[in-house]
């Protein structure tokens with residue numbers, strides 16, 4: 168099984184999100200970076216698939232040269248190869264991103280392309296589907312259970328499941344296929360020490376994705392939603408606050 | 424011109440998320456003087472006409488893609504694209520300017536396919552939208568699951584949009600330079616304006632108000648007096664058979680066993696939340712006890728699930744479940760934006776935290792400063808005593 172996982176470098180935002188003065192981007196001067204949790208799970212899933220059925224996991228990202236770090240993080244989890252489609256850091260929209268990924272994976276003979284369901288930052292919910300259409304592959308999104316049966320020709324297939332109104336709906340797809348997954352499909356491992364050492368030494372293939380095509384959705388500015396003006400009313404500290412807390416719960420009508 | 428909204432159906436009719444999307448579609452149609460149509464997959468009766476009429480919809484399309492039934496993402500998208508390219512006997516509704524759907528798993532997936540089929544852009548998780556000009560929409564959409572908003576211009580015909588599941592737009596979510604009423608202000612179904620009320624195209628009215636949609640009846644319509652708009656009788660539902668390609672049906676859902684376990688996190692009235700401060704898997708016993716005393720559910724932060732202390736289906740947040748309880752009691756949770764993205768729908772947030780400077784304390788309505796291992800057992804004891812128990 169040759170599996171490709173597409174990941175995205177996103178800022179590691181904590182208690183508050185800050186913007187650059189021009190309102191065009193998230194201020195990342197104080198933050199680290201990570202890949203989206205959905206994508207980390209996609210890498211874990213791919214590693215498990217190849218542990219079971221053999222083959223290699225390739226991680227691919229479109230991003231600035233610094234995104235090499237996120238690729239190495241994923242190599243440490245067990246991916247074997249890394250491809251960086253290096254941009255100048257300018258954000259590319261979903262149409263442009265899908266076009267660049269499509270061109271890069273087209274002739275590499277992958278049996279399975281995994282994505283996160285949506286990027287944590289821009290949340291466009293469409294890159295995997297666009298890539299699938301461009302490659303003429305079947306596709307399903309939002310997956311939380313995946314069972315792969317490798318095989319040549321018609322024998323290769325997968326069964327993918329997700330929640331639908333409290334029940335499980337499942338899809339059967341022939342390979343090669345495109346699947347996007349959600350966090351919860353597995354619990355990603357911690358990188359092992361040998362894994363980390365290997366990741367540090369591994370080479371990353373750097374490709375030029377070319378210029379970005381024009382995007383029909385044009386961002387004008389970003390803004391942080393207005394926060395509620397007031398701070399919390401402090402009911403007290405420690406167990407001494409419990410009577411006040413019970414009164415509040417009672418006033419809110421949730422005590423039976 | 425027509426705004427077309429995809430409706431997901433469930434046994435009782437349209438899903439709540441779809442009705443919210445329809446409300447936003449109605450707001451767009453209303454403000455730009457366009458007609459509003461709804462489409463769903465299933466029999467014509469799957470959506471009660473009253474639900475459509477209440478949001479000013481007079482045209483319904485019950486789509487029946489040729490081939491076996493069941494949800495098939497690409498086939499749904501193909502049928503929707505065909506429909507939007509040419510509304511059959513559109514009752515004077517005109518070409519489709521926008522296609523909208525709720526940003527559910529299915530809605531997001533179908534519109535992504537529609538975008539891929541047509542090569543058009545898709546704006547996901549919109550919370551406000553208005554027309555800026557022909558073929559151009561001005562919109563606000565969520566990034567970071569709603570922790571950040573993006574004002575954008577979408578230039579495409581038709582425009583493809585999904586509506587955020589929690590798109591009760593925040594007071595400031597309306598695109599600038601355009602004062603419009605909230606898109607979700609839906610009046611009760613029985614608010615019927617006079618049948619002859621045809622507002623000027625630029626009249627700004629609440630989204631759900633009924634429009635006189637230009638020439639309201641198509642060539643095939645009956646000659647008798649038009650039923651009052653806004654009433655179930657005013658809605659015309661047509662069954663449309665759409666040809667889809669065989670490849671479009673290759674991926675199809677099969678639904679399996681229903682599973683229900685206890686109070687569902689997404690709909691619980693009370694959620695007792697636990698984060699890293701709980702300290703380990705054993706620490707959750709008291710949260711479980713409290714949740715059961717309050718008839719609620721336990722929710723957790725991502726630290727808790729990634730440590731393996733609790734299963735992921737209890738995670739609240741951007742990559743977990745979005746909750747909407749009356750009360751969210753967040754214990755030992757710092758209040759990272761990705762966590763808050765999942766609980767900002769709570770009516771009241773109460774934080775229990777040792778650190779008065781934790782972000783959650785600034786974001787909550789009430790706070791208890793202290794160790795949850797002390798506060799929660801005392802709270803459980805107080806509630807038991809109140810209930811007259813041991």
Ligand SMILES: Cc1cc2nc3c(=O)[nH]c(=O)nc-3n(C[C@H](O)[C@H](O)[C@H](O)COP(=O)(O)OP(=O)(O)OC[C@H]3O[C@@H](n4cnc5c(N)ncnc54)[C@H](O)[C@@H]3O)c2cc1C
Pocket residue numbers: 178179180181201202203204287697698699700701723724725726727738739740741742743744754755756757758759760761762765775776777778781793794795796
């Ligand atoms: C893309 C992305 C998506 C994410 N999605 C989610 C998501 O869906 N859900 C989510 O929760 N997180 C999510 N996160 C992670 C998020 O950023 C935070 O790391 C996480 O929410 C922190 O969990 P926490 O509050 O339990 O832990 P911490 O941030 O470590 O906070 C622990 C808190 O407990 C308090 N505390 C400690 N001991 C006690 C005690 N004895 N009594 C009382 N209080 C105590 C501390 O003062 C502190 O405030 C996401 C992150 C990223 C980058």
